[in-house]
Amino acid sequence: MKIRIIVTGGTFDKEYNELNGRLFFKKTHINEMLKLGRSKVQIVIKSLMMIDSLYMTNKERLKILADCKNSKEKNIVITHGTDTMEATAKVLGEKIKDKTIVITGAMVPYKFGSSDGMFNLGSAISFAQVLPYGIYVAMNGKYFRCKNVRKNKTKGEFEEKF
Amino acid sequence: MKIRIIVTGGTFDKEYNELNGRLFFKKTHINEMLKLGRSKVQIVIKSLMMIDSLYMTNKERLKILADCKNSKEKNIVITHGTDTMEATAKVLGEKIKDKTIVITGAMVPYKFGSSDGMFNLGSAISFAQVLPYGIYVAMNGKYFRCKNVRKNKTKGEFEEKF
Amino acid sequence: MKIRIIVTGGTFDKEYNELNGRLFFKKTHINEMLKLGRSKVQIVIKSLMMIDSLYMTNKERLKILADCKNSKEKNIVITHGTDTMEATAKVLGEKIKDKTIVITGAMVPYKFGSSDGMFNLGSAISFAQVLPYGIYVAMNGKYFRCKNVRKNKTKGEFEEKF
Amino acid sequence: MKIRIIVTGGTFDKEYNELNGRLFFKKTHINEMLKLGRSKVQIVIKSLMMIDSLYMTNKERLKILADCKNSKEKNIVITHGTDTMEATAKVLGEKIKDKTIVITGAMVPYKFGSSDGMFNLGSAISFAQVLPYGIYVAMNGKYFRCKNVRKNKTKGEFEEKF
Numbered sequence: 001m002k003i004r005i006i007v008t009g010g011t012f013d014k015e016y017n018e019l020n021g022r023l024f025f026k027k028t029h030i031n032e033m034l035k036l037g038r039s040k041v042q043i044v045i046k047s048l049m050m051i052d053s054l055y056m057t058n059k060e061r062l063k064i065l066a067d068c069k070n071s072k073e074k075n076i077v078i079t080h081g082t083d084t085m086e087a088t089a090k091v092l093g094e095k096i097k098d099k100t101i102v103i104t105g106a107m108v109p110y111k112f113g114s115s116d117g118m119f120n121l122g123s124a125i126s127f128a129q130v131l132p133y134g135i136y137v138a139m140n141g142k143y144f145r146c147k148n149v150r151k152n153k154t155k156g157e158f159e160e161k162f
Numbered sequence: 163m164k165i166r167i168i169v170t171g172g173t174f175d176k177e178y179n180e181l182n183g184r185l186f187f188k189k190t191h192i193n194e195m196l197k198l199g200r201s202k203v204q205i206v207i208k209s210l211m212m213i214d215s216l217y218m219t220n221k222e223r224l225k226i227l228a229d230c231k232n233s234k235e236k237n238i239v240i241t242h243g244t245d246t247m248e249a250t251a252k253v254l255g256e257k258i259k260d261k262t263i264v265i266t267g268a269m270v271p272y273k274f275g276s277s278d279g280m281f282n283l284g285s286a287i288s289f290a291q292v293l294p295y296g297i298y299v300a301m302n303g304k305y306f307r308c309k310n311v312r313k314n315k316t317k318g319e320f321e322e323k324f
Numbered sequence: 325m326k327i328r329i330i331v332t333g334g335t336f337d338k339e340y341n342e343l344n345g346r347l348f349f350k351k352t353h354i355n356e357m358l359k360l361g362r363s364k365v366q367i368v369i370k371s372l373m374m375i376d377s378l379y380m381t382n383k384e385r386l387k388i389l390a391d392c393k394n395s396k397e398k399n400i401v402i403t404h405g406t407d408t409m410e411a412t413a414k415v416l417g418e419k420i421k422d423k424t425i426v427i428t429g430a431m432v433p434y435k436f437g438s439s440d441g442m443f444n445l446g447s448a449i450s451f452a453q454v455l456p457y458g459i460y461v462a463m464n465g466k467y468f469r470c471k472n473v474r475k476n477k478t479k480g481e482f483e484e485k486f
Numbered sequence: 487m488k489i490r491i492i493v494t495g496g497t498f499d500k501e502y503n504e505l506n507g508r509l510f511f512k513k514t515h516i517n518e519m520l521k522l523g524r525s526k527v528q529i530v531i532k533s534l535m536m537i538d539s540l541y542m543t544n545k546e547r548l549k550i551l552a553d554c555k556n557s558k559e560k561n562i563v564i565t566h567g568t569d570t571m572e573a574t575a576k577v578l579g580e581k582i583k584d585k586t587i588v589i590t591g592a593m594v595p596y597k598f599g600s601s602d603g604m605f606n607l608g609s610a611i612s613f614a615q616v617l618p619y620g621i622y623v624a625m626n627g628k629y630f631r632c633k634n635v636r637k638n639k640t641k642g643e644f645e646e647k648f
Contacts, residue, residue: 011345016438018431019480021335021347037281038269039303040319107200107342112436114340119199122284125303130292141201141287156343157202173507178600180593181642183497185507269504274598276502318505361605362593363627364643431524443523446608449627454616465525465611481526
């Protein structure tokens with residue numbers, strides 16, 4: 001089984017710019033992370049955009065949707081900022097019925113010592129292999145269906161809506 | 163869903179003894195790892211033993227089997243040394259038919275910078291939630307059925323036997 | 325010999341707030357860093373303030389000056405944001421003649437994987453033990469006299485002015 | 487000022503072999519460490535040997551001595567296993583009077599999360615720039631004269647003999 005990983009940015013891939021003290025995007029760390037995890041899953045990586053999901057508009061979501069639709073791979077992981085995962089999940093959920101798509105991200109950048117990124121990536125790649133067709137968010141070791149997930153911004157964790 | 167994690171030791175939990183330069187076991191890092199992964203899965207941890215799986219005999223495997231049998235939780239993750247995972251998987255596979263048990267471990271100790279532990283733990287906890295009843299090994303981002311897995315000790319990775 | 329460490333904040337001690345994605349100060353990591361370095365130097369830690377040195381005004385500098393003056397310890401390390409180290413060094417240099425004071429900091433927060441913090445702390449504590457009375461900045465493995473240092477903000481490194 | 491770094495191995499440079507679970511030497515991490523520390527000190531690196539200092543004999547010590555003698559640089563840092571630093575310091579102390587030589591190492595390999603390596607390297611490079619001619623051991627944030635140092639193997643720290 002071959003998995004497509006679509007990279008969209010998010011906290012996952014943020015880095016610290018030591019010249020100005022701000023967080024920014026350079027390039028994705030997905031390859032480095034897969035190597036660290038000794039992943040032997042067959043993977044195709046598509047680096048689609050590099051943005052903070054707070055700045056993601058419908059335009060970017062349609063671009064993600066198009067890439068998912070055109071994907072030959074039936075099993076897809078999307079790395080995504082945590083703030084608007086549920087919005088992207090909803091857009092995909094309305095249009096795609098014949099693929100397993102798992103959206104994941106991180107609360108803390110991979111490059112910082114205390115990141116949840118490796119755990120989430122291992123989790124998302126695994127869910128993407130075995131869940132039935134549908135759109136999911138994988139965070140906190142759990143998976144959530146696209147219609148039934150929200151980020152609790154006070155706690156910094158994901159939960160079911162109903 | 164509540165997952166039982168049975169700790170048996172293995173590279174996962176090895177530490178560096180700075181007084182004599184040898185690797186040793188102190189206590190499990192599972193709690194720390196779940197916290198780092200921001201896991202919100204309901205978990206019961208059973209620290210059963212702390213040994214290198216090269217030294218694991220049938221006695222230890224029967225102890226693991228007994229704990230799995232007695233477990234009220236139907237979904238179990240076992241942390242285990244990588245060298246004899248397949249032997250333990252086989253023992254469990256012969257006796258347990260009504261649970262989902264996922265054996266995982268690490269090629270490099272969690273405490274060392276280059277560990278695959280967090281990735282594997284995220285992966286194992288996810289597979290344990292969704293795979294049908296059966297005994298599995300989860301390594302390298304993949305899952306393997308208990309009868310069809312071996313560690314390729316030259317490459318340091320897991321592969322299917324047939 | 326007992327060394328006084330005066331904590332003023334700076335990149336050194338910044339952390340990532342996973343709820344809002346911003347960098348902030350919680351408390352100093354100096355104790356943790358000294359433990360990691362297995363430091364056995366006699367140390368007194370004075371946590372004086374926790375600010376980004378870009379926001380440091382003369383008021384804060386006078387507070388640092390007062391603490392240095394009142395210090396019984398003759399050998400002092402000050403952890404400080406890198407952007408205005410030279411301004412603080414100048415204020416101290418005009419008033420203190422009978423102590424060895426070494427200002428240090430980090431280009432990347434200690435908590436992020438790629439920090440220079442441990443290297444700089446080891447360096448500053450060492451310079452503070454052996455340099456003659458005077459005010460110094462210790463960065464990039466070097467020491468600079470208070471009158472002859474500037475941060476090259478394009479390169480992100482310290483250099484002599486003359 | 488140009489500093490010569492003579493690499494001899496030791497815990498500093500040990501790595502974890504994930505195929506057999508043993509610690510071993512591959513190549514020195516000194517370049518990587520200097521880069522991480524944003525060191526701008528002028529450095530010449532001489533990788534002389536890669537051994538555990540428990541296996542160091544007089545032959546190796548004479549080789550280190552010869553390299554120190556032939557060094558054009560007057561300021562030298564030697565990375566060395568901690569177990570026999572004092573023996574090497576003594577050999578050098580008897581023969582070299584016109585250089586500042588600082589021996590350092592680590593209790594935990596640089597590659598493992600909990601290493602004191604970066605702190606010690608920052609410390610040794612700093613001491614090497616300012617201490618008067620002589621042979622020293624730099625560990626635990628302190629420096630010790632070659633005739634007056636021993637490793638307390640119970641505590642895992644260095645102390646004065648007298």
